[in-house]
Amino acid sequence: MPQPFISVHNLCMDFDDTRVLNNVSFEIPEGEIMGVIGRSGAGKSVLMHLLRGVEQPPTKGSIVYHMAACNRCTFMDLQSRAGGRCPECGGELVAVDVDLWDEKSDGMKSRVMNRTAIMFQRTFALYGDDRVIENVLHALDDIRYPQEQAINRAADLIDQVKLSHRMMHIARDLSGGEKQRVVLARQLAKNPAMLFADEPTGTLDPETARLVHAMLIEAAGRNTMGMVVTSHFPQVIEDMADHAMLLVNGEIATIGSPKDVIHSFVKDYQEIEESAPTERGEKILSARDVTKRYVSVDRGVVRAVNSVTFDVAEKEIFGIIGKSGAGKTTLSQIIAGIIEPTGGEMNILIGEDWVDMTKPGIDERGRAKEYIGLLHQEYDLFPHRTVLDNLTDAIGLEFPKELAMRKAIVTLKMAGFSGEKSNEILHRFPGELSDGERHRVALAQVLIREPRIVILDEPTGTMDPITKQDVKHSILNARDEMDETFIVVSHDMDFVRDICDRLALMRGGKIIKIGPTVEVLAQVTDDERRD
Template identity: 25%
Template sequence: MSDLRTIAPGQRQDHAAHSDAPIISASNIAVKFKVEGGIVDAVKDVSFQLYRGETIAIVGESGSGKSVTARTIMGLLTKRAVVSGTAKIDYDGKNVLKFSDRERRKLRGDRMSMIFQEPMSSLNPIYTIGSQIVEAIRVHRRVSRREAQKRALELLVQVQIPDPESRLNQYPHQLSGGQRQRVMIAMALANNPDVLIADEPTTALDVTVQAQILNLIRDLQKRLGMAVILITHDLTVVRQFSDYVYVMQNGEVREHNTTAALFENPRHPYTRHLLGSEPTGQANPMPANCEAILEGKAVRVSYMLKRGGFFKPQLHELVAVDSLNLKLHRHETLGIVGESGSGKTTFGQALVRLINTDSGEIYFDRQPIHRKTRQEMRPLRSRMQIVFQDPFASLNPRMSVGQIIEEGLIINRIGQNRAERLERVQEALTCAGMPHNILSRFPHEFSGGQRQRIAIARAIVLEPEFILLDEPTSALDLSVQAQIIDLLRKLQDDGGLSYLFISHDLKVVRALCHRVMVMQHGKIVEEGPVDEVLSQPKTAYTERLVKAAFEVAA
């Protein structure tokens, strides 16, 4: 192994090429967390430099300390966190770790801004989108409400939200995951910050919008001289959009270099492992003559949206799912792909009766379920499970990991006693790639990727026949994505599981699915075997999705 001092020194490999001082110079960042049963060293002796107008990327597996490093810069760590006394973060020559709480608040959202990984944990569910963006502007700018509203609308247009006027009056739950992430980006850019920290900013976005958003950030960067810290697990994005890369593992920087040099000649074994972790392979062949486990016939879901002012609102119908048919067989993985807002998640949730349909028929294991009440659906819930897109929103923050996973076993009366249930919980965690000694810890103590694995463990502990997977790998780094794909394949082979796999990541869809359906504006525009649809798309829309997914680094 190369000497760490040469591949991960305290100063950048290209520091001699810069005549100006860095806008952020961080040295010896170390962060510990006090947890039940001891201390966790989340970040150990991390140093980096960021110059005006450039993008540095911090990459690594989930739990490597990327987000903790970013939150240390912003002053957003929990009370359990302890930052070492030797740590120093200079912003424009001043150590922000010495700032008072008031000074840090003044800096946050104005000169330094952050886009978070999970929009639902950052957007207030009881306020409209418009009022939240207006607040972000008026906290730091002396402008009238009317001016702030005008700026809010401009920002939504900038981040390409469809029908931006209507969105201003909507609440976070009325938007898709990708649309909520775009609102977060709009809020972060509201005051034209000097430094933008983007923590997995395109995790919830489909591939076409991902490129648009990253290009938007890059354009603003050029226009405003803004510096960007990009935290991501998507190496294709890193290669195209960053100037310099820091690779982290277990809280330490393993290697750093200019993007071109690092991709051309990775020197640390871990960096080489990351670069070789693209999703590969394909779904195992299905057994012959498998019967249908889930069927939807002419399923329709619509919403009434408000337009206009408070006193004269105009209502219009949005058809999210437009009379769609679907048949999923046992042992099969069926992918549903499309841009955010295309109706993928709504269709999936309607099929498992989480939301009501306007019309249509739904059958689970040949049994009609479209007229069943919530109470009548309960006996079927252990047979059909769901892994949601945003694990932070779906995991109860007041419950420990052990309680979260055991809850389904208790409700469905599975397991003779607590010891047997505990054994099942530990087995599910191991299957999902998590250690089983985390039962007393809480969701906020984990990274986004780790939380998603906990959500998968909660689903598989009940040994269901069918799982709805709504963007289950979007929060995971590449190497863990590969583990989860292998895990899902193994569970399918061992237990005959069926998956409805909703995703915007076509690389994962190609590796996991047997068939794929492409959705746009609530309709299915194309469907067929996954290889056929992705290699020979018949519609311009599918062709655009495929090009954005597989040629983003071109």
């Protein structure tokens, strides 16, 4: 049994004449995850803030941290490491018990708090106009992390929360789940001995929540980090906690195994658990009555796209099929922001904001275009530049070469190369690669810009069957590894059958059928198949 890290004795908290915590007592061993469950208003957040040492002191009781203090610098460690050497200065680690809210412990309180971190339900703790990596670098700067090592450490932390494919994104343009993972990376930068997670996934969909839970658990194990997690969702506690407590009106009603505590909670309150995840994510694109008309001398008014309406979900591979001239390419260019429609709306979800691509300006189409990647059939790689140069020129950002190389390797793996192959081809020229490899590098050139949606315009062209399989696997791998959404514009019916979740069949500028791939393909004529 690990030794105790935190001991709480008879903790009480009053606000005016209302008692919100009443005689709460428990212990958290080193490295353990304690789950705190209860209805809204049960006292979970108040307990969390008192454990963290912020806001006003408790009305009564104590919170004691059992730690090891360096006798030379301000570093604190787990008490089980007492007698060892300080990793910061080499001093001796001496066992101490710090009563967090005792006024005589003021100097020690700040030292303890330096080894704790907190995540809230809402992601307020980000620099919204800065990139993901810059947000993590700020956190490292706050703890005076050596500047010469900071870039690599920041990239490691971003890897740890599985956001390498969003490293260069502006923070405000991330989804809620991604923002929460950046917050986690920033907190892990502090190397905490204890992380407080207050309803960390309360606003996220179930699938994203499970991903964040898994990362929190992994981070706790990797860093020998204790954790206190509050939630009113039983599944969160069951997924994450080693032990749990049920708070009812500020008192501990039950404490023990997560299973027993959840049973008691559900029996008493019949809380509704999270619903099962859908196969795809939330809606990311919503087109309504999109129209594009041209005036032609020979043909008069041409309705290239004629009042089309459809939605695309996150992580979906959505196909647009039809004969040449059906309106596929025009529609894809409207989605990409290359051409402006005559009417309708093309809304794209960027972070937590819906942006209308039909409206010009840096806060509308200009903002969304940055997050839409387009890979043409006639893609371009610079023949006299290496794969690394082709990829890093695509980013167009001035970061150290070590980070550029690391980012290139991560992206090549996302595009379907093995780690070994990614390293091997970095310094090759495009002419030294196969057709399938060149296509995957071209896909990596799009992915390295960290798009939300990737449009593939006739991705297979005149490819042989083996190369088509390479391209198929690279798209599926990028979808799985990067949570990427793909829109595939094609007349290759065999290819879309193998890869697309849903299809839209276009004829004469209209979508005449939309639905699951097999159903839509059943409506395709022999003429459309031959086109």
